[in-house]
Amino acid sequence: MKDPLHLSEQVCFPVYSFAKEIINRYRPFLEELELTYPQYLVMMVLWEFEQLTVNQIGEKLQLDSGTLTPLLKRMELKGFVIRVRSSVDERIVNISLTEKGKALKVRAACIPTKMMEAMDISLEDLMVLKNIIAKISKK
Structure with missing residues (x-):
């Protein structure tokens, strides 16, 4: 009888390893853009939306403001975004793209294709994987 607590019997470990591997494969493409993977997600x-609050970005990326705030500050220093406190409620911080941030989209457009090539996987296989992940995480 197989031991259910052996690492080789777990689903979680290969998923964890795979997530790390994906991020590592993004790294060389993102370094060319001066972005980290979380910054790329932002x-x-x-x-897609041009301007959002910190909380809205956090909801979409499942990140808390404690994680986002330093990340957004670094992005602002690089000239990709502007952070502006709301005049109505100073707890709300609006994030919008600069022209430099908008222009970066053109340079980033090739990344999905480069990632498929780097992983040596077809679009069809990626869509199957994405659908399985979405089914499990109910997203």
Whole structure:
């Protein structure tokens, strides 16, 4: 009888290892853009919505403001985003793209294709994987 507590019997460990591997494969492409992986996620959300509050970004990326705030400050120093406190409620911080941040989207457009090539996987296989992950995480 197999021991259910052996690492080789676990689903969680290969998923954990895979997540780390994916982020590592993004690294060389993102370094060219001066972005970390979490910053890249923020940029993708802002490329889609252009302006959001810190809380809205956090909801979309499942990150808390304690994680986002220092990350956004570094992105502002690089000139990719602007952080502005709301005049109505100073607890709310609005994040918007700068022209430099908007322009970065053109340079980042090739990353998904480069990632598929780096992983040597087809779009169809990626979609199957994405659908399985979404089913498990109910997203």
